[in-house]
Amino acid sequence: MHYGTGGEITILDSTLREGEQTPGVIFSEEWRVRIAKALSDLGVGMIEVGDPTVAPDIKSAIKKIVSMKRGGEIESHIIAHSRSTRQDIETAASLEPDRVAIFYGVSDVHLKHKHRKSREEALQIIGEMVSLARSHGVAVRFTAEDASRADLTYLIQVVKTAHQAGADRVSIADTVGIFTPKRVREVFSKIKNAVPTVGLDIHAHNDFGMAVANSLAAVESGADVVHTTVNGLGERAGITPLQVFVAAYYYHYGVELVNLRELPKITALVETASGIPLMPTFPVVGENAFTHKAGVHQAGVIANPETYEPIPPEVVGRSRDFSLDKYSGRKAIMHRLEHMGITIPPQVLDKVVEEVKKTVARRLRDEDLLDILERVTKTAFKPKVNRHIEAYVWVKVDNNVYTTSVARRVAALRNVVSVSEITGEYDIVIKVVAQNTEELNNVIENIREVRGVASTLTSLVLKEMPTQYK
Numbered sequence: 001m002h003y004g005t006g007g008e009i010t011i012l013d014s015t016l017r018e019g020e021q022t023p024g025v026i027f028s029e030e031w032r033v034r035i036a037k038a039l040s041d042l043g044v045g046m047i048e049v050g051d052p053t054v055a056p057d058i059k060s061a062i063k064k065i066v067s068m069k070r071g072g073e074i075e076s077h078i079i080a081h082s083r084s085t086r087q088d089i090e091t092a093a094s095l096e097p098d099r100v101a102i103f104y105g106v107s108d109v110h111l112k113h114k115h116r117k118s119r120e121e122a123l124q125i126i127g128e129m130v131s132l133a134r135s136h137g138v139a140v141r142f143t144a145e146d147a148s149r150a151d152l153t154y155l156i157q158v159v160k161t162a163h164q165a166g167a168d169r170v171s172i173a174d175t176v177g178i179f180t181p182k183r184v185r186e187v188f189s190k191i192k193n194a195v196p197t198v199g200l201d202i203h204a205h206n207d208f209g210m211a212v213a214n215s216l217a218a219v220e221s222g223a224d225v226v227h228t229t230v231n232g233l234g235e236r237a238g239i240t241p242l243q244v245f246v247a248a249y250y251y252h253y254g255v256e257l258v259n260l261r262e263l264p265k266i267t268a269l270v271e272t273a274s275g276i277p278l279m280p281t282f283p284v285v286g287e288n289a290f291t292h293k294a295g296v297h298q299a300g301v302i303a304n305p306e307t308y309e310p311i312p313p314e315v316v317g318r319s320r321d322f323s324l325d326k327y328s329g330r331k332a333i334m335h336r337l338e339h340m341g342i343t344i345p346p347q348v349l350d351k352v353v354e355e356v357k358k359t360v361a362r363r364l365r366d367e368d369l370l371d372i373l374e375r376v377t378k379t380a381f382k383p384k385v386n387r388h389i390e391a392y393v394w395v396k397v398d399n400n401v402y403t404t405s406v407a408r409r410v411a412a413l414r415n416v417v418s419v420s421e422i423t424g425e426y427d428i429v430i431k432v433v434a435q436n437t438e439e440l441n442n443v444i445e446n447i448r449e450v451r452g453v454a455s456t457l458t459s460l461v462l463k464e465m466p467t468q469y470k
């Protein structure tokens with residue numbers, strides 16, 4: 001199946017450009033190439049790979065990515081970003097990407113305070129710079145920066161000017177995230193009406209949490225390219241998160257824009273590369289996105305998952321989970337025990353439920369539930385399946401690297417429970433939990449890939465004793 005460009009719309013992922021504008025995030029050349037390859041494998045139609053004038057390693061990574069595109073290793077269209085100046089455009093075009101995207105602020109506030117140009121002068125510059133880029137033989141996108149705060153009549157003039165000068169696409173950027181879906185519909189349909197042959201991109205910032213909604217509204221009013229970043233990275237509150245947009249699009253339109261089952265993988269990859277972990281409540285790919293807690297919800301989901309799930313978790317490569325604590329009811333507790341191969345009579349279940357209601361634990365693991373059952377029945381149970389695997393991973397850090405920076409990166413990884421810097425032969429010890437050996441191997445692999453990790457040693461936990469120390 002070919003994703004990303006086949007359907008009605010195309011995903012443009014800007015993790016390597018906008019995403020690297022996240023405070024605290026710098027991608028090495030090696031990571032840039034890996035992320036580009038992962039995005040291409042995922043089925044993303046266009047990749048914005050950076051602005052080559054920002055730093056030499058960005059430039060050389062773009063060269064590498066362009067050559068991988070030539071060699072067929074990467075399939076996505078490759079876009080270099082550039083300011084609207086002669087020199088920058090020439091640098092970007094000289095790398096021969098599939099497209100150069102040049103941006104210029106078009107709201108009065110940008111014109112006055114950033115560019116110090118009149119509206120007319122700006123039109124002149126935009127026309128000239130688009131023509132210049134076109135003269136290098138690359139496809140050109142013009143980005144109307146701060147378009148959402150620009151005067152709409154003027155914005156239409158801007159789009160016309162850029163299009164006439166040779167830009168087949170124009171990005172309507174909601175640079176400070178103030179669009180609402182209603183306004184997006186108005187802006188996009190008016191532009192599309194006035195300039196029907198131009199391709200429109202929506203670049204939506206998430207300052208008020210509306211980036212996904214605004215991007216959907218744009219698509220419903222004529223946009224056919226949606227800008228995203230993995231995990232929603234970007235300036236300030238970031239832009240439309242790739243994973244959330246494509247899942248919402250699948251729900252509403254039944255179209256798979258990228259390979260949805262691979263979303264958790266790219267999420268973890270970019271968490272590692274960026275050092276920024278997702279909050280548990282992050283939609284679709286956050287830890288809790290398919291975990292049910294309240295007894296009523298758990299009973300509903302056990303009867304039929306549709307009661308409390310918009311889509312089956314497997315569609316996006318996830319699995320369903322139930323969080324057990326005093327909120328849980330009979331159904332969920334019985335379900336969890338049955339999952340471990342244990343069936344008990346109703347009176348015993350009553351007692352277990354009673355005990356669970358008394359616990360103060362934030363989350364009961366299978367072991368804790370077993371422990372309660374053994375206390376209630378005064379019998380030892382042998383669970384059949386599905387005990388979590390716990391392990392300690394000992395890490396040696398490269399000599400020239402700060403242990404703390406490595407520890408911080410490791411702490412951001414999925415499945416990592418604790419990270420301690422230690423003395424002795426190893427520098428860091430990490431506690432991890434996993435559902436199965438495959439997941440454990442992935443975690444260990446992720447740890448090994450963290451920059452600065454020289455070597456690792458893994459010990460599986462066989463049994464953990466309860467202690468007095470709390």
Ligand code: HCA
Pocket residue numbers: 018021101103143144145146171172173174175176203205227
């Ligand atoms: C920037 C501005 C930009 C451009 C968007 C685009 C914005 O940081 O260079 O090129 O589509 O939000 O306006 O990200």
Ligand code: CU
Pocket residue numbers: 018173175203205234235239
């Ligand atoms: Cu932006």
